[in-house]
Amino acid sequence: MKRELELSKYPSITYPKMSVIVTCGEKRVNGIALTWHTSISRKPPLFGISVAQKRCSYDIIKKEGEFAVNFMELSHWKDLHYIGTHSGRDVDKFEETGLKLEDCSFIRTKRIAGSYAVLECSLYDEFELGDHSLFVGEVKKALIEENEWAGKVVARPIYQLGSYSYTTVTGEEVKP
Numbered sequence: 001m002k003r004e005l006e007l008s009k010y011p012s013i014t015y016p017k018m019s020v021i022v023t024c025g026e027k028r029v030n031g032i033a034l035t036w037h038t039s040i041s042r043k044p045p046l047f048g049i050s051v052a053q054k055r056c057s058y059d060i061i062k063k064e065g066e067f068a069v070n071f072m073e074l075s076h077w078k079d080l081h082y083i084g085t086h087s088g089r090d091v092d093k094f095e096e097t098g099l100k101l102e103d104c105s106f107i108r109t110k111r112i113a114g115s116y117a118v119l120e121c122s123l124y125d126e127f128e129l130g131d132h133s134l135f136v137g138e139v140k141k142a143l144i145e146e147n148e149w150a151g152k153v154v155a156r157p158i159y160q161l162g163s164y165s166y167t168t169v170t171g172e173e174v175k176p
């Protein structure tokens with residue numbers, strides 16, 4: 001027997017879903033944890049992130065027109081959770097977590113040195129859709145750790161399971 005959900009809670013049906021940290025801001029870098037994101041197009045390479053208009057990161061991305069998507073391993077779940085439960089209006093999240101930043105190649109904001117993959121994006125379009133905006137980024141650079149790409153090491157990305165719980169993939173692979 002199925003249970004009926006309150007409609008605003010429907011996204012939980014799509015979980016577990018990979019969570020990332022998006023960095024933005026040139027002078028003072030901010031981070032936001034994001035589970036609502038998607039690949040959109042290969043040509044041009046477009047990636048979408050859904051950000052609530054009330055977030056500090058929303059104002060920064062709107063003003064500066066760029067962001068970096070940082071893919072983190074499960075060992076960083078506490079950092080991601082901290083970044084997703086505090087606002088850049090109140091704290092410097094990188095000072096608090098100790099996550100190290102490094103320069104991007106194509107955009108002015110920084111990326112997280114400890115990520116296993118990163119997408120550097122410049123703002124291509126924005127769609128205001130209800131209480132969130134879909135920022136569409138054009139991917140200017142895509143980096144992944146050599147070992148992950150070669151399949152020698154299986155990345156253990158952070159997946160959001162519930163509102164305050166996380167999991168990862170096991171690396172089990174099935175093929176036709």
Ligand SMILES: Cc1cc2nc3c(=O)[nH]c(=O)nc-3n(C[C@H](O)[C@H](O)[C@H](O)COP(=O)(O)O)c2cc1C
Pocket residue numbers: 019030031032033034035036037050051052054055056057058080081083084085086087088089132160
């Ligand atoms: C695991 C996780 C996933 C989140 N996913 C999103 C998301 O997809 N979109 C969004 O707007 N906020 C999301 N949030 C909430 C923001 O990360 C959170 O409100 C953050 O404090 C915003 O920071 P800022 O005000 O510095 O931008 C998520 C939070 C967590 C913990």
